Amino acid sequence: MDVDAAVFDVFGTLTDWRSGVAGALADIGGRAGLEADWPAVADTWRRRYRPALERVLGGELPWRPLDALHRLTLDEALAGHGLDALDGAERDALVRAWHRLRPWPDAAPGLELLHTTRVLTATLSNGGVGPLARLTKQAGLRFDCVLSAELARSYKPDPRVYLMAAELLEVEPRRLLMVACHPDDLEAAAAAGLRTAYIPRPLEWGPDAARVAPPAGVDLVADDVPGLARALGATG
Amino acid sequence: MDVDAAVFDVFGTLTDWRSGVAGALADIGGRAGLEADWPAVADTWRRRYRPALERVLGGELPWRPLDALHRLTLDEALAGHGLDALDGAERDALVRAWHRLRPWPDAAPGLELLHTTRVLTATLSNGGVGPLARLTKQAGLRFDCVLSAELARSYKPDPRVYLMAAELLEVEPRRLLMVACHPDDLEAAAAAGLRTAYIPRPLEWGPDAARVAPPAGVDLVADDVPGLARALGATG
Known part of the structure; x- marks a missing residue:
């Protein structure tokens, strides 16, 4: 596939949010003397994300950084699990x-391999620029650029986010590849004129989650990031 | 020095614009059958940059990406050196x-060393996001984030550019270090509340340029980028 740049979803596609968030909940909740099915709380928190995001994109709520949206949905998730005892500092830490x-x-290793090609790489996440820079540095994920929906003051799947990435990277949308494990992200990218690559993450929702078939209509399906890098011309 | 992030000027501080630009002029001008003192043309081009930038910041010209500003000042520089014969495609290539x-x-190597510390790194240049991502990838300059004055639709030394970097990286201005070889960039950063580090680049204007003393009032003077990295806590 001949593209000039590839932009990556981060939460789910490159990072394991479920075990990280469940671990933080168990740690902070446990220290507060609480007991719960922490992976289930993590799932509830994540499931409240898309409805909250749609309230912003629909104009019901003003745009805010993802951290502030996460705080809103955390409050909802904790209330639903009877965990109201956690205080503000504990919630901010979560x-x-x-x-x-x-x-x-x-x-x-896949991003290092992709770095050996001429394809420019960037994040394209709803996370903020600063949090994404910290996350990718700490996780050892090498990118040529950190792009965030924050720069368009919106969220994916708003088409303006995908087109902003093409504009800032100075590539035509059809020469920009969106990489994600979420079909809705890829559908929105395709509708904005980008090419799309799907990487399955069967463990995103834990080992017991139902398997899903690769979405139809994507330009490329890769087993993992090194497979994607090889499909984009990397040798190794 | 205790800071959370360091942002770097690129043209001059990290890269040798003069030999690169003079080389491209000699190459493209030579192929067009022209002769000139190409390093002197490069110097003229660069000298026209600051006045053009001030026309934008002063409201006389609308903001445009650095490439478009460079095209304007190239046209002026070529005219001044009697090199009007270069066509549009050749000018765009320059x-x-x-x-x-x-x-x-x-x-x-200095940026790799800095990458081993907890200090987040980013570019902070008047160049565009896409051009900066390409330049840093090709030059092997590792950054955690690419920031550009383009994201504020302005140019350094507008204080909004420095404050935008602090806001996007989510650090307090006083915990953000601006690194440059240009005293005016550092003065403007300091006026916006940032900390400042000066790295001398005595060869920026070529081997015959007059030496200048380090500016007064900066928080740190380092011989080079590895020296800066060590001053920020790197061991190596």
Whole structure:
């Protein structure tokens, strides 16, 4: 596939948010003397993300950085699990757990391999620029550029986010590849004129989650990031 | 020095614009059958940059990406040296010479060393995001983030550019270090509340340029980028 740049979703596609967030909940909740099914709380928190994001894109709520949106949905998730005892500082610490997630094992070597090609790489996430820079540094994920929906003061799947990436990287949308494990992200990128690559992450929602088929209509399906790098011309 | 992030000027501080631009002029001008003192043409081009930038910051010209500003000042420089014969495609190719400059020899190892510390690193240049991502990738300059004055639709030394960097990286201005070889860049950063580090680049204007003393009032003077990295806590 002949593209000039590839932009990557981060939460789910490159990093394991579920174990990182469940671990932070268990740690902070446990120290507060609380007990819960922490992975289930993490799932609830994540499931409240898309509806909250749609309230912003629909104009019901003003745009805010992802951390502030995460705080809103955390409050909802904790209330739903009877965990109201956590205080503001503990909740802020939980929001920051999203800044230090572990990468999937193939992500860092795959990005290093992609770095050997002429394809420019960037994040394209709803996370903020600063949190993404910290996360990718700490996780050892090498990118040529950090791009965030924050720069368009919006969120994916707003088409303006994908087109902003093409504009800032100075590539035509059809020569820009969106890489994600989420079909809705790829569908929105394709609708904005980008090319799309799907990487399955069957463990995103834990080992017991139902398997899903690769989405139809993507330009490329790769097993992992090194496979994607090879499809984009890397040798190794 | 205790800072959370360091942002770097690129043209001059990390890369040798003069030899790169003079080389491109000699190459493209030579192929067009022209003769000139190419380093002197490069110097003229660069000298026209600051006045053009001030016309934009003063409101006389609308903001435009650095490439477009470089095209304007190239036209002026070529006219001044009797080189009007170069056509539009040749001029555009010359503008792109700024995207593939060579780094100073200490820059890449110094940034690798800085990468081992907890200090977040980013560019902070008047160059565009895409050109900066290409330049840093090609020159092997590792950054955690690419920041450009383009994101504020302005240019350094506008204080909004420095404050935008602090805001996007989510650090307090006083915990953000501006690194440059240009005293005016550092003075403007300091006025915006940032900390400042000066790295001398005595060869920026060629081997015959007059030596200048380090500016007064900066927080740190380092011999080179590895020296800066060690001053920020790197061991090596």
